[in-house]
Amino acid sequence: MKKYIDTGKKDTRSGFGAGLAELGRTNPDVVALCADLVGSLKMNTFIDENPDRFFQVGIAEANMMGIAAGLTVGGKIPFTGTFANFSTGRVYDQIRQSIAYSGKNVKICASHAGLTLGEDGATHQILEDIGLMKMLPGMVVINPCDYNQTKAATIAIAEHQGPVYLRFGRPGVANFTPEDQKFEIGKAILLNEGSDVTIVATGHLVWEALQAAEELENQGISAEVINIHTIKPLDDEAILRSVAKTGCVVTAEEHNYLGGLGESVSRVLVKNNPVPQEFVATNDTFGESGTPAQLMEKYGLNAAAIVKAAEKVVKRK
Amino acid sequence: MANTQQLNDLVIQVRRDILRMVHKVNSGHPGGSLGCTEFFVAMYNEIMELNEGFDMDGVGEDLFFLSNGHISPVYYSVLARRGYFPVEELNTFRLIDSRLQGHPTTHEGLPGVRIASGSLGQGMSVAIGAALAKKLNKDAHIVYSLHGDGELQEGQNWEAIMYAAGNKVDNLIATVDYNKKQIDGATDDVLPLGDLKSKFEAFGWDVLEITEGNSLPAILDGMKTAKERTGKGKPVCVLLHTEMGNGVDFMMHTHAWHGKAPNDEQLEVALTQNPETLGDY
Numbered sequence: 300m301k302k303y304i305d306t307g308k309k310d311t312r313s314g315f316g317a318g319l320a321e322l323g324r325t326n327p328d329v330v331a332l333c334a335d336l337v338g339s340l341k342m343n344t345f346i347d348e349n350p351d352r353f354f355q356v357g358i359a360e361a362n363m364m365g366i367a368a369g370l371t372v373g374g375k376i377p378f379t380g381t382f383a384n385f386s387t388g389r390v391y392d393q394i395r396q397s398i399a400y401s402g403k404n405v406k407i408c409a410s411h412a413g414l415t416l417g418e419d420g421a422t423h424q425i426l427e428d429i430g431l432m433k434m435l436p437g438m439v440v441i442n443p444c445d446y447n448q449t450k451a452a453t454i455a456i457a458e459h460q461g462p463v464y465l466r467f468g469r470p471g472v473a474n475f476t477p478e479d480q481k482f483e484i485g486k487a488i489l490l491n492e493g494s495d496v497t498i499v500a501t502g503h504l505v506w507e508a509l510q511a512a513e514e515l516e517n518q519g520i521s522a523e524v525i526n527i528h529t530i531k532p533l534d535d536e537a538i539l540r541s542v543a544k545t546g547c548v549v550t551a552e553e554h555n556y557l558g559g560l561g562e563s564v565s566r567v568l569v570k571n572n573p574v575p576q577e578f579v580a581t582n583d584t585f586g587e588s589g590t591p592a593q594l595m596e597k598y599g600l601n602a603a604a605i606v607k608a609a610e611k612v613v614k615r616k
Numbered sequence: 617m618a619n620t621q622q623l624n625d626l627v628i629q630v631r632r633d634i635l636r637m638v639h640k641v642n643s644g645h646p647g648g649s650l651g652c653t654e655f656f657v658a659m660y661n662e663i664m665e666l667n668e669g670f671d672m673d674g675v676g677e678d679l680f681f682l683s684n685g686h687i688s689p690v691y692y693s694v695l696a697r698r699g700y701f702p703v704e705e706l707n708t709f710r711l712i713d714s715r716l717q718g719h720p721t722t723h724e725g726l727p728g729v730r731i732a733s734g735s736l737g738q739g740m741s742v743a744i745g746a747a748l749a750k751k752l753n754k755d756a757h758i759v760y761s762l763h764g765d766g767e768l769q770e771g772q773n774w775e776a777i778m779y780a781a782g783n784k785v786d787n788l789i790a791t792v793d794y795n796k797k798q799i800d801g802a803t804d805d806v807l808p809l810g811d812l813k814s815k816f817e818a819f820g821w822d823v824l825e826i827t828e829g830n831s832l833p834a835i836l837d838g839m840k841t842a843k844e845r846t847g848k849g850k851p852v853c854v855l856l857h858t859e860m861g862n863g864v865d866f867m868m869h870t871h872a873w874h875g876k877a878p879n880d881e882q883l884e885v886a887l888t889q890n891p892e893t894l895g896d897y
Binding site for chain 2: 330351352354356357359361362363364365366367368369370371372373374375377392393395396397400401402403
């Protein structure tokens with residue numbers, strides 16, 4: 300199978316920070332807001348270079364979403380930064396009315412998504428945010444897989460007219476996608492061609508899917524791996540093209556199976572080509588404290604879990 | 617600039633519009649709309665500097681954000697009669713396929729509206745954002761917002777009030793429709809607002825009161841004063857003392873008409889008290 304090299308562990312939130320810094324230099328309309336988490340969101344470079352285009356709103360996320368909506372009136376492109384939990388559930392109605400329904404060009408940038416937030420525990424580990432955001436009409440939902448891709452996505456969403464939810468994480472993870480990649484919203488990336496099973500993964504689970512594919516190859520199972528960085532709009536065609544060949548699919552995400560990527564994929568399959576599907580996702584549960592690796596192991600969100608799911612789904616064909 | 621007679625005529629005509637709009641669809645919010653009629657007429661015809669036509673970004677003009685979106689009837693009527701869209705379109709209020717949704721929205725592209733509102737407590741934050749954009753754009757115009765007094769029970773307002781003062785958003789004038797009533801009764805009975813003036817001042821705002829909030833001269837005078845007090849390092853709050861249901865005797869001095877439409881007989885009485893001036897739509 301195709302080899303991917305981890306060029307060194309890097310956190311996706313730093314990819315966001317690097318992308319935002321570049322936007323600060325290239326797009327004078329881009330402004331940034333943060334709710335007292337500048338360091339965690341890696342926004343310092345943007346702030347240092349563009350102090351007049353940064354708004355520290357304090358621990359007041361609802362106000363931040365409203366201010367962001369207002370800043371678009373006047374042609375600004377606001378990027379809000381806080382944890383995924385406080386970027387979605389805490390401010391759902393503000394996003395729904397003042398941003399999504401109002402069609403405002405706000406980029407909601409959400410770090411520390413999912414279990415890999417780690418030791419802070421379930422209060423901060425949102426596993427429902429993809430569902431919340433994909434249900435909002437007009438909202439684009441993106442969950443890039445590594446540092447390079449998060450940086451590219453951050454830069455790309457400034458060019459998209461309309462609200463975007465950009466989800467990324469806290470821990471250092473394998474950085475394996477090209478540094479100079481062009482990020483296309485809604486365009487899935489075929490990472491490995493295979494014939495027995497399709498693995499559709501998003502975010503931190505993409506690297507795990509590649510590790511799983513290697514293990515499956517050793518077992519004689521040929522796995523196709525798709526990096527679906529955009530959950531909405533979903534690249535239906537890429538998924539259908541792949542399952543037409545493999546006849547089954549495993550979806551993998553750091554999110555509840557209810558409302559996540561897996562359900563979006565199921566809908567595409569049921570309407571077009573019903574094939575067996577297995578879900579690598581959390582099972583309608585909250586998280587808990589622990590290291591990222593421990594949590595991903597305990598809640599079944601790693602390469603080993605994807606291998607098991609693939610073995611199972613292949614037998615169901 | 618309109619003369620006093622023209623403004624008075626407009627106030628009465630807008631009242632008729634409000635009453636006829638909510639009566640036709642047997643829904644909507646006449647109470648707060650009637651209470652703010654003089655304010656809207658003053659704002660859109662005397663106080664605000666407005667460009668011709670409508671542009672979402674509103675660069676080079678004053679902006680207005682309605683936070684208490686349920687008083688859409690007065691907003692729509694005044695926007696239409698200011699020329700943002702045809703007055704006949706008031707006929708479509710709350711009907712299927714209309715741009716005049718129950719609560720205002722940008723979604724259907726109605727000229728004059730820059731944000732959706734209805735779910736309460738969000739408008740001040742939005743107004744602050746627009747005011748910050750004006751500062752970035754070096755656009756020396758004012759951002760106005762209107763809020764229900766009961767709406768201040770929503771916590772987001774106090775985040776916004778704290779932010780605006782702390783960051784010297786002094787090109788913002790937030791007006792509170794201080795009628796002391798909300799759906800379930802008097803604000804004092806539902807959840808007391810306390811001393812609003814002191815609260816805003818404690819947060820660092822410059823506060824002025826318009827005690828006769830249904831008097832055009834008082835509003836014009838008060839809002840001109842408010843305007844003079846912008847640009848001095850503090851956001852400005854106007855406490856506009858209004859009477860819910862103003863101009864229709866049986867709708868005044870009660871919270872009952874917050875969100876209730878008049879029946880046929882009630883409409884007739886109400887319209888008799890507000891005889892046609894500029895022509896019904």
